[in-house]
Amino acid sequence: MPTVLVTAFEPSGDAHAAPLVRALLASAPGVRVIGWGGPRMREAGCELVGETARDGAMTLVGLRKIMEVRRIVRDIQAWVARNPVDVHVPVDSPAANWHIASWMKRHGRGPAGGSRVVNLVAPQLWAWAPWRIRKWRRTSDAIMCLLPFEEEWFRSRGVRAHFVGHPVLAHPVDDAARARAAALPPGGPKLLLLPGSRSSEVRTNMPRMLEAFRTACNGRPGLVGVVMAANEALVPLVRDAARGGAWPANLHVAHGDPDAAIAWCDCALNVSGTVSLDLAHQRKPMVAVYWVGWFRALASRFILTMPDRLLPNIVAGRRIVPEFVPYAGGIGPVVRALAPYLDDPAARARTARDLDAVARRFEGHDPGREAAEVVRGFLKS
Numbered sequence: 222m223p224t225v226l227v228t229a230f231e232p233s234g235d236a237h238a239a240p241l242v243r244a245l246l247a248s249a250p251g252v253r254v255i256g257w258g259g260p261r262m263r264e265a266g267c268e269l270v271g272e273t274a275r276d277g278a279m280t281l282v283g284l285r286k287i288m289e290v291r292r293i294v295r296d297i298q299a300w301v302a303r304n305p306v307d308v309h310v311p312v313d314s315p316a317a318n319w320h321i322a323s324w325m326k327r328h329g330r331g332p333a334g335g336s337r338v339v340n341l342v343a344p345q346l347w348a349w350a351p352w353r354i355r356k357w358r359r360t361s362d363a364i365m366c367l368l369p370f371e372e373e374w375f376r377s378r379g380v381r382a383h384f385v386g387h388p389v390l391a392h393p394v395d396d397a398a399r400a401r402a403a404a405l406p407p408g409g410p411k412l413l414l415l416p417g418s419r420s421s422e423v424r425t426n427m428p429r430m431l432e433a434f435r436t437a438c439n440g441r442p443g444l445v446g447v448v449m450a451a452n453e454a455l456v457p458l459v460r461d462a463a464r465g466g467a468w469p470a471n472l473h474v475a476h477g478d479p480d481a482a483i484a485w486c487d488c489a490l491n492v493s494g495t496v497s498l499d500l501a502h503q504r505k506p507m508v509a510v511y512w513v514g515w516f517r518a519l520a521s522r523f524i525l526t527m528p529d530r531l532l533p534n535i536v537a538g539r540r541i542v543p544e545f546v547p548y549a550g551g552i553g554p555v556v557r558a559l560a561p562y563l564d565d566p567a568a569r570a571r572t573a574r575d576l577d578a579v580a581r582r583f584e585g586h587d588p589g590r591e592a593a594e595v596v597r598g599f600l601k602s
Contacts, residue, residue: 226325241593258274367384386585411488488563515549541576
């Protein structure tokens with residue numbers, strides 16, 4: 222029986238892998254899909270051998286992270302020794318997945334040779350490490366790209382690539398989300414805070430976001446806010462941002478329904494990452510910020526090669542929404558960047574039109590189906 226191995230190490234990777242798993246099992250019922258991942262992959266029908274995509278699963282640092290990756294590689298090697306794999310699909314997390322893919326490329330089929338390696342989610346070499354393309358030419362048979370410009374970037378450098386679209390932008394906004402938004406607090410302007418999906422992100426960003434919200438309330442008596450925690454377990458961390466002080470009466474905490482919260486808001490203060498595409502999907506203006514230490518912020522000026530780091534700005538090819546990524550400064554510039562979106566409907570409308578153009582770049586693509594087609598092509602070959 223043809224076997225596909227999928228390895229994901231973050232909740233986001235679990236979410237990206239699930240549509241592929243579901244589409245592959247539907248279109249190739251004779252294929253076995255095995256995985257190290259999370260609950261979404263399991264719900265899609267993947268035979269989950271190891272759980273590696275829960276919050277915090279791969280947030281270790283230094284030696285502990287190296288040892289964890291080595292343990293997982295050994296577990297996969299032992300499993301593959303008994304169950305040869307035809308195609309390996311590493312999903313994002315290149316620091317962890319590269320070690321596995323490199324081994325699978327040599328040994329995945331046992332005596333028959335190595336597995337074919339087809340990456341889902343292109344590594345962002347275009348942003349910080351274009352010289353590492355040689356490593357990907359050695360270890361990847363193809364890369365399935367989520368952003369429209371990535372296909373040409375990789376192909377022009379000798380790596381087979383396919384733009385398959387992005388799951389966030391693959392389907393129309395759910396009308397039910399708009400209906401659920403009616404249950405969120407009334408008022409205006411409405412500001413949504415999105416502090417991140419990892420516990421480490423919430424601990425770092427939420428206290429400053431709370432400070433920014435309090436400052437934005439000055440002169441805006443009707444302002445109302447919602448903090449959307451990625452899951453229920455993060456709600457206490459969100460609340461901890463008050464650090465013993467009073468929590469603002471006009472700032473509400475919810476969890477688990479970002480689509481409804483985005484439909485509700487006029488604009489958002491959010492971390493960078495996939496959530497920026499969720500906001501672009503609903504054409505909602507945003508100010509993106511990702512607080513780091515001064516050393517990391519300074520180092521990024523020399524490491525990152527792109528003028529913009531936020532996905533809507535990168536896809537647009539220009540800065541259409543304010544971004545502070547990464548950022549080690551105070552809240553003043555962030556609040557000033559928010560002000561037009563809080564006070565001026567015309568400013569919100571202009572940005573909504575720019576975000577509409579970004580979202581349209583993804584139209585006509587079904588990431589799960591198209592990724593499954595790529596994987597099936599390697600199974601046939």
